[in-house]
Amino acid sequence: MAKAFVSSILTANDLREGWSVFLTRDGRWSRDWADLRVAASAEEGAELSALGAAEEAARRVVGAYLVEIDAEGRAKLRRERIRAEGPTHRADLRRADALSEAA
Amino acid sequence: MPLLNEKGLQEEIWRELEDHEPIPLEGDVIVPQARLEEALAAPRTGRTGVALPNTIEAEALQPLFNRLSLITVEFPGFGDGRGFSIAKRLRSLGWRGELWADGRVIADQLAYLRAVGFDSARIPEDLFARQPLEDWLTAARSISAAYQMEERAPGVASILERRKAARAAKG
Amino acid sequence: MYRYDEFDQRFVEERVAQFRDQARRRLSGALTEEEFRPLRLMNGLYLQLHAYMLRVAIPYGTLSSDQMRKLADISERYDRGYGHFTTRQNIQYNWIKLEETADILADLASVQMHAIQTSGNCIRNVTSDPFAGAAADEFEDPRPTGELIRQWSSLHPEFSFLPRKFKIAVTGSPNDRAAVKAHDIGLRMIKNEAGDLGYEVIVGGGLGRTPMIGKVIRDFLPKAELLPYLEAVMRVYNLHGRRDNKYKARIKILVHEMGEEPFRKEVEREYARLDVESLAAPAEEVERIQAYFAPPALENLPEESKAFERAKTADPDFRIWAETNLHPHRAPGYTSVVISLKPVGGAPGDATAEQMRVAAEAADLWAFGELRVTHEQNLVLAHVKKDDLYPLYRKLAGAGLDSANRGLVTDIIACPGLDYCALATARSIPIAQRLTERFADPKRQRDIGPLSIKISGCINACGHHHIGHIGILGLDKAGAEFYQLTLGGDPTETAAIGERAGAGFSAEGVVDAIERLVDRYLEIREPSETFLQTYRRTGAESFKDALYAEAG
Numbered sequence: 001m002a003k004a005f006v007s008s009i010l011t012a013n014d015l016r017e018g019w020s021v022f023l024t025r026d027g028r029w030s031r032d033w034a035d036l037r038v039a040a041s042a043e044e045g046a047e048l049s050a051l052g053a054a055e056e057a058a059r060r061v062v063g064a065y066l067v068e069i070d071a072e073g074r075a076k077l078r079r080e081r082i083r084a085e086g087p088t089h090r091a092d093l094r095r096a097d098a099l100s101e102a103a
Numbered sequence: 104m105p106l107l108n109e110k111g112l113q114e115e116i117w118r119e120l121e122d123h124e125p126i127p128l129e130g131d132v133i134v135p136q137a138r139l140e141e142a143l144a145a146p147r148t149g150r151t152g153v154a155l156p157n158t159i160e161a162e163a164l165q166p167l168f169n170r171l172s173l174i175t176v177e178f179p180g181f182g183d184g185r186g187f188s189i190a191k192r193l194r195s196l197g198w199r200g201e202l203w204a205d206g207r208v209i210a211d212q213l214a215y216l217r218a219v220g221f222d223s224a225r226i227p228e229d230l231f232a233r234q235p236l237e238d239w240l241t242a243a244r245s246i247s248a249a250y251q252m253e254e255r256a257p258g259v260a261s262i263l264e265r266r267k268a269a270r271a272a273k274g
Numbered sequence: 275m276y277r278y279d280e281f282d283q284r285f286v287e288e289r290v291a292q293f294r295d296q297a298r299r300r301l302s303g304a305l306t307e308e309e310f311r312p313l314r315l316m317n318g319l320y321l322q323l324h325a326y327m328l329r330v331a332i333p334y335g336t337l338s339s340d341q342m343r344k345l346a347d348i349s350e351r352y353d354r355g356y357g358h359f360t361t362r363q364n365i366q367y368n369w370i371k372l373e374e375t376a377d378i379l380a381d382l383a384s385v386q387m388h389a390i391q392t393s394g395n396c397i398r399n400v401t402s403d404p405f406a407g408a409a410a411d412e413f414e415d416p417r418p419t420g421e422l423i424r425q426w427s428s429l430h431p432e433f434s435f436l437p438r439k440f441k442i443a444v445t446g447s448p449n450d451r452a453a454v455k456a457h458d459i460g461l462r463m464i465k466n467e468a469g470d471l472g473y474e475v476i477v478g479g480g481l482g483r484t485p486m487i488g489k490v491i492r493d494f495l496p497k498a499e500l501l502p503y504l505e506a507v508m509r510v511y512n513l514h515g516r517r518d519n520k521y522k523a524r525i526k527i528l529v530h531e532m533g534e535e536p537f538r539k540e541v542e543r544e545y546a547r548l549d550v551e552s553l554a555a556p557a558e559e560v561e562r563i564q565a566y567f568a569p570p571a572l573e574n575l576p577e578e579s580k581a582f583e584r585a586k587t588a589d590p591d592f593r594i595w596a597e598t599n600l601h602p603h604r605a606p607g608y609t610s611v612v613i614s615l616k617p618v619g620g621a622p623g624d625a626t627a628e629q630m631r632v633a634a635e636a637a638d639l640w641a642f643g644e645l646r647v648t649h650e651q652n653l654v655l656a657h658v659k660k661d662d663l664y665p666l667y668r669k670l671a672g673a674g675l676d677s678a679n680r681g682l683v684t685d686i687i688a689c690p691g692l693d694y695c696a697l698a699t700a701r702s703i704p705i706a707q708r709l710t711e712r713f714a715d716p717k718r719q720r721d722i723g724p725l726s727i728k729i730s731g732c733i734n735a736c737g738h739h740h741i742g743h744i745g746i747l748g749l750d751k752a753g754a755e756f757y758q759l760t761l762g763g764d765p766t767e768t769a770a771i772g773e774r775a776g777a778g779f780s781a782e783g784v785v786d787a788i789e790r791l792v793d794r795y796l797e798i799r800e801p802s803e804t805f806l807q808t809y810r811r812t813g814a815e816s817f818k819d820a821l822y823a824e825a826g
């Protein structure tokens with residue numbers, strides 16, 4: 001049985017600047033986890049992945065991949081939450097919008 | 104496929120044998136290692152080259168050196184650096200003929216290839232389309248002097264020799 | 275310490291220009307990411323969880339005060355005002371832009387530094403004893419050897435696309451402070467019966483997923499033969515090291531799979547083929563390098579310093595610091611000083627720009643302008659007059675650099691872990707923070723005595739957990755961080771890989787678990803026995819008991 005699709009957003013690193021970025025609903029790459037484009041089905045997921053590959057080919061970003069999110073719009077994996085929110089060991093390194101939600 | 108080095112594109116007159124193609128008696132051909140014996144036994148008038156995989160023990164080829172005119176060493180990917188050591192060995196075993204790196208090596212490796220004894224690199228067309236000759240020439244010239252004593256590309260000076268000269272000049 | 279001549283300088287400058295061109299070709303599309311990646315890695319540039327990370331080489335851990343100040347400037351100009359000193363005696367910046375990297379490399383070149391081969395499948399930055407040139411027990415300063423290898427291995431045409439990374443460490447003392455048995459090649463300087471200096475050559479050590487202690491493959495290698503012999507080892511590895519599986523590609527696996535004896539024979543066979551004379555470093559070159567490491571002009575001093583003794587009586591905090599953070603120097607009246615980068619609640623090895631500047635200034639005032647980075651992620655001032663210790667201490671204290679914990683339970687080694695590292699399975703730094711808080715009491719720490727805790731955020735073991743007296747390995751279990759303990763590891767000349775203690779612990783539970791281990795040690799130790807000695811005497815059982823008794 002195929003694994004049920006989990007809603008996902010698209011992340012990558014900005015090629016020039018390196019910062020982790022997230023694809024917004026209006027198709028921009030943003031450092032903030034806010035107003036993100038969400039893929040809710042396997043088809044939308046494939047579309048989003050293809051978009052990531054195209055963005056890599058256009059040399060805007062590098063290492064694009066889908067990140068699964070939960071019902072609150074947060075990344076499911078700790079790794080991805082830390083990526084979105086910043087290192088946890090110093091409060092001043094957290095991203096300002098650390099707890100905002102996707103979509 | 105383009106054949107190049109830091110002097111530019113090189114003329115490629117060799118023909119590579121197709122699978123199962125009979126050994127031609129005329130013309131310069133590159134044969135795979137598996138068919139080398141067969142090629143050398145044939146009453147050929149042209150020159151013979153051999154394509155080696157990068158898993159070869161170079162010693163095995165030494166007895167045939169004087170019957171060969173070209174050796175190519177396969178680079179399955181640019182990250183697989185075995186070919187560098189194989190070239191080094193072939194040269195130290197006394198191979199004085201043509202030696203090519205054959206495969207997906209990149210512009211930034213040209214100086215290294217030349218330093219270990221390759222004459223040229225033969226690269227796939229798609230790679231050449233993306234990395235034009237100019238990139239290869241620039242990359243090959245980027246470091247003018249190296250720390251290694253033996254392995255240096257033509258035109259790359261030896262830092263140790265320069266130091267020695269500087270000492271001598273000071274008296 | 276070593277200074278670039280015009281040729282070294284030109285070399286690093288050309289390297290900067292070369293990288294600038296490579297980055298340009300990446301942005302233009304001439305180089306794909308796959309092609310660019312090994313090129314940027316060979317200039318120390320990684321892509322991490324949040325951004326690019328730049329790892330700067332500090333060859334054999336030695337740097338000048340000017341270089342340290344430049345590192346501080348770079349952290350402010352291009353990063354977020356801090357840097358992370360690593361177990362490889364390097365420094366890492368975590369928030370770097372690709373567009374600015376060539377500029378950073380140019381800034382580094384301006385103070386004779388670089389990031390060459392701090393990553394990639396090539397010969398990495400050589401590491402060494404942080405007390406080199408000062409330690410009382412040293413045969414010879416290992417750094418000239420380190421410098422010789424640095425130059426020989428820089429952009430080596432044959433050995434830049436190896437099966438995997440390659441790490442070389444050198445020690446000049448019988449007491450191994452460079453963990454040479456945990457490196458791809460470890461070189462230990464020794465004297466043979468004739469009284470000549472040479473190297474014991476150890477190959478195939480390493481940590482990571484398959485930890486192994488290196489094997490001695492040459493009991494005595496005459497000094498002059500070093501480079502040709504290294505070449506023979508490297509060639510055997512380059513030709514025969516596995517390339518089918520990245521986790522089996524290190525030389526330790528080759529040595530293991532081939533067998534120690536056949537591997538040795540293969541190296542000797544290759545060595546016999548080489549023209550040793552033409553490959554050996556010319557004697558004048560060895561002398562030239564050696565001259566840079568001549569000891570500084572030390573004064574003739576009495577062993578005891580009155581000023582030092584007075585200050586210890588007057589300031590008990592200073593006394594405690596002096597009891598833990600000094601290392602014996604070979605000259606009377608001098609000592610080496612360890613500047614701890616392990617404050618309670620801090621990230622091990624992190625230093626702010628301001629702390630780097632204070633350390634640099636202290637080096638200028640009292641330590642001949644020279645600093646060291648240790649593989650324990652601390653700094654060292656190698657040559658300090660005991661007379662100067664108190665003002666030095668005051669200066670360090672003003673910048674939070676006065677933690678009196680060298681070698682103690684809070685002198686924790688930790689890799690960046692999941693807070694930064696793209697490969698991590700769990701966080702390391704917060705565990706170190708909680709542990710240093712738990713064991714903050716200086717009296718308790720000193721009562722516990724020498725105890726090294728080392729934390730890695732994944733199986734790659736950058737935090738050296740296998741060779742910690744207590745090792746902590748962070749893993750992921752169904753989305754939760756979870757930590758496995760190893761006991762009895764040892765990085766020194768009596769090297770040992772720690773043994774797995776049993777089931778792992780949650781992030782919350784692991785601090786309590788460590789405390790139970792420490793308490794058990796205190797219960798059962800004999801007078802003046804260290805944790806490691808007790809562990810070796812009693813074996814793992816009584817410690818496992820303490821760890822898991824309460825779970826039942």
Ligand code: SF4
Nearest residue numbers: 689695698731732736
């Ligand atoms: S041990 Fe793992 S988590 Fe830690 S720095 Fe190394 S690769 Fe990253």
